[in-house]
Amino acid sequence: MINVGLRGYLWDKKPREAKVARELWTCNSATYHDYRGFIGYAKEYGFPDQQLSRMARRVTNDSVGSVEPSDMSFASSMASFSSGPQPVPYHFAGMKQIFDDSKVPVTVVCFGRLSSDLLAWGTADGVVRVAIIGDESYVMHEFRRHTRAVTEIDWTLDNSCLLTSSLDGTTCMWLANSGRLARTFTTESGALSCRFHQVNQNLIMVGTAAGEVEVFNCSTGMSQGYSVLYSAGYPEGLGACAMCCSNNMLYVGDTQGNVHSYRCDIKDGVLQALSFLGRTVCPTGKPAEVSSLMHTAYCVHAKGPGLLLSSANNSVCILKPLDAAGKLEVVAKAQMPIAARKIKAIFCPTLNYNEPEYIAMGGEDTGVYVYDITRKTKRGPTIVNKLQGHLAPVVDVSWSYDECLFASCDCDGVVIVWKRDKGMQYQGS
Template identity: 35%
Template sequence: MHIFNFGGSRRISFSSTTSEAERLQVFKEPGYSFIGMHCLFDSCKASVTVVKFGHLSSDLLAYGASDGSLIVCRVAEPPSILHQLKGHSKDVTDFDFSSNNQYISSSSMDKSVRVWDIGKGHCIRVVYGTALQLCIRFHPVNNNFLLVGNAHKEITVINFSTGRIIRKLALESEVTAIDTDHTGQFIFAGDSQGCIHSIKVNSHTGALSRTHRNYRGVKHKAPTTTVLFRTFSLLARGPVLLTCTKDGSLSFFSVALEVGGYLTLRCSLMLAPRAWNIQASFCPLLSLEKGEFIVSGSEDSNVYFYDLTRPKHPCVNKLQGHGSPVIGVAWNHGENLLASSDSDGVVIVWKRAKMEG
């Protein structure tokens, strides 16, 4: 097991030598400049398929891998691994922190959902299903509910305390990515055909009801790899949703919560199709910037930053340091650290430069 702490001494290269960079001219954006690698974790021997920071945390980090392992770390000085959570027998497809960061819920290709006590470092609940469990979230208001998407084209609501499935909602395709709005009134679910479903959820009973289905922004039928909700955007002047599909499509929607979570496509970007389930994330909101910035992994081993409002020259920066396809990306709460994971099992935590003034 190795943890490397670079203390900002290792510089990042921005040279354009890859296939993605050849297609997208890079315009460096000062707000998304980085001073180096903060630390690196390479204890995992399998592809790291998902990486996330804890809820409202700048220090707690976890990542799940294709060998079923789930690793919990701290990135504050000195960086350290807290627990290696073992129980899944196949790929960890997704996980989520509870609102108090006491628990992690995880979904897996082994058809199970597990809940882990982070402090004790062991599994406290296992729910066995009959389908591949593909994505998972704690309900943001009622953490006793787990919201799970599976390969049987269902969203299930699981009672965390009892481990019982209390609600199901059938969709037309496998549910591959989900997120909720901040109030917990809506689930936004992406499926294996690239459609995004807006679903009303009752935070008391777990009852689910469909409100809208959106096909826009999808040129080809391809699995959704990312669905992320944000409460505010400078462009939309309200809540927004970011989606990413395996055909390389990045889409940015405004969300009308008062109209059943109705989605309106505001801008999009078409990249090269991917073999891996490459994920994307919103970038920190910068008050001086007018664009809509997102960060994404790529199969050419780089981390890319895009402004979706610049269709001709969307790439504003990139980070080089991985040696294999970059799959997962995630910001910490303080938005000064960015974590990225790759198919060789390496997780890099990058340190963003402080903005002057």
């Protein structure tokens, strides 16, 4: 299966002229994305002429001499080049593994990059666990350096290192294979968020409870850049951070619900400046701490790169970067069910470029949900699927690299790995 995120990353690397040419390309009134969807469907089910010939042989051999209604509907759907199939989104085949090693709430869970066999999660007592997911899943490492709750986890692109931050003010870089602590970065206030720089993985960004954004060099452990958030007199910290690696943009959410845009100016592997570009004030509409902030290389609503923001006021919104100056525009927004905790949200893998964007997040009622936030009901956004298996509120979720596994964690210390139903997946990307 072609990974949509990787294709989006490669697409983002193309020059502007190539992007414009791709968007303007048509064939029989069908766009390039329709063409890709048609080819993906044909690889699995065959081209229309092959399907119609099989149907014709079936009719010839049938004594009644009639075509089944399902065959007729299939032929009708395949008659149009751009129509494509209607996929059944996000079906799961049950649980693959349950980890219940922790007796305190799990605060964050994260799959490794470019791999689906590594899963890490952090707990409220500062313990970080790394598990191997396979035919026989098991916990490979337990890291016990933090003394307070783990707030964020991030992996390097090759999964060789793991970055964790904690409310005790420490950010630790671990060697994933050996489990050895490679470096500890200390800030004066609690570390609320951390990220590896996606272009230069020797740099990490840390956001603190005091509203500081600090860039460290992993080799030396020294600070290379520093900035303090300010928003109407509330420099009170960061809720999350996400970075667009194509243009060295860094987006940071704060405790008042604002999103701050930065540019990391790097030359010869050295950070020259951490430049503040501007802020988007309360995109959800009301001041509330940002629970999570996620970047994707391609978002259907934004028709390009997009940011997914969830906040403590039970709102989620999708933001579209407008230009290199860091301006953001809200393209979709929804009010989620009321929760007493910060519930993080993530983008779901794109099934089809013609389909709306789905998001996944936990719930206060112990359920795990897949939502279509563009279709509203009286009770909120449309629920596409619901997973039940937790006995406590679910606070964080994560997709694996190949999009076949899905992890969720709850306040009872349980992590569940779900198997995606391959038979129901539409590989039209």
